[in-house]
Amino acid sequence: MITALPVSGDHELRAVLRDELRRAADVNPIGEAWDEASARERIRVLLPDVVVVYADARVDGFALTRELRRGPGGPEVVLVGPPGPRIVADAVAAGASGVLAVGALDKDLGRAVRYVAAGQAFFSAEMTAYVLSLVAHRPPAARRPSAAVSEALTDRQREVLELLSTGLSNAAIADRLHLRVATVKTHVSEILTRLGAHNRVEAARMLFP
Numbered sequence: 001m002i003t004a005l006p007v008s009g010d011h012e013l014r015a016v017l018r019d020e021l022r023r024a025a026d027v028n029p030i031g032e033a034w035d036e037a038s039a040r041e042r043i044r045v046l047l048p049d050v051v052v053v054y055a056d057a058r059v060d061g062f063a064l065t066r067e068l069r070r071g072p073g074g075p076e077v078v079l080v081g082p083p084g085p086r087i088v089a090d091a092v093a094a095g096a097s098g099v100l101a102v103g104a105l106d107k108d109l110g111r112a113v114r115y116v117a118a119g120q121a122f123f124s125a126e127m128t129a130y131v132l133s134l135v136a137h138r139p140p141a142a143r144r145p146s147a148a149v150s151e152a153l154t155d156r157q158r159e160v161l162e163l164l165s166t167g168l169s170n171a172a173i174a175d176r177l178h179l180r181v182a183t184v185k186t187h188v189s190e191i192l193t194r195l196g197a198h199n200r201v202e203a204a205r206m207l208f209p
Contacts, residue, residue, distance in 0.1 A: 002026055002117045005048040005075070007033040009058020016105065017052055017080075024110030036064050043068070043075060049117045052109070054080045054102070055087065062094040069095030069202075076116040076199065080105065083126040097199050101126035119192070121164075121200040149206055152194045160187040165204035 004027055006017035014032050021029035030046050033039035036059060043051065051068065055061030061079050068074045078098035081087040091099045097116035100108055104124035115122035153161065156177075163173045170188065174181045188200065197203040 001028050002050060002113055003028050003030045003046070003048045004050045004052055004113050005029070005031055005033060005039070005042055005046060006052050007039045007059060007061070007064070008054035009034055009056060010054070013054050013102075017054070017109070020105045020109040021052070021113065024113065027110055027113050035059055039064055040067075048075050050078060050113045051075045052078045052080065052113065055091075056081070062090045065091070065094040065096050076119075078109075078112050078116055078122070080109075083124075088123070088127050092204075095202065098122040099127050100124045116199070119199045121204070149195065153191060157187055157191050157194075160184060161191055161203060164188065164191075164200055 004021050006014050006021060006029055008014045008017060011034070014034065018029045018032065021027050030048055031042045033042045039051065039053070039059075042048075051064075053059060053061035053064060061077075061081075065077045065079065068077060076097040077095070078100060079087065079091040079094075079096045080100045080102055083101040083103075088099055097119075098112040098121065100112055100122075101124045104126055108122075108124045112122040112124070149158065149161065159177060160173055163176055168176070170181050170184045173179075174184045177184070179187075191197070191203055192199070195203050195206050197206060
């Protein structure tokens with residue numbers, strides 16, 4: 001059973017987060033938090049696998065995410081907010097493993113929690129275009145893999161990482177590279193190990209520092 005902590009300064013939205021988490025048979029919402037201080041305390045005591053944060057004026061979800069990602073062994077983070085390029089850019093920079101549009105909670109929240117708990121990235125369809133634009137709008141020089149990535153990975157692993165960084169699933173990467181899904185999973189696991197990354201989002205950030 002995956003444990004998840006809902007965090008929001010709006011009590012009605014916290015209730016929505018809890019209800020949607022309960023709808024997933026393999027997710028157990030534990031406690032709740034209404035600001036950064038209560039989130040830190042609940043995380044310390046309850047040790048959730050995933051923290052689901054609605055980022056707004058009441059809760060600085062990006063600062064909380066950066067704080068959690070600095071320490072080893074902390075929970076994965078799913079950030080929720082209105083769709084747009086700013087939340088995606090800030091969430092990825094902070095280290096969130098998932099980004100959801102608030103309107104996609106009913107169809108995507110349970111799946112997002114499962115993905116990030118397994119060390120994978122998840123972006124709702126409403127956010128995917130903005131994820132792709134993070135790479136597409138970089139100048140050509142910035143799209144070259146970093147020296148650290150070039151030295152650590154094989155040519156095939158770099159290909160996998162470049163596709164992974166655009167938000168593609170293992171199945172989509174396999175289709176694009178004409179590989180088996182199991183082979184892509186092996187490549188992704190090796191990429192994370194070689195780069196010392198906790199998940200796919202961290203690995204993607206290392207590609208274009």
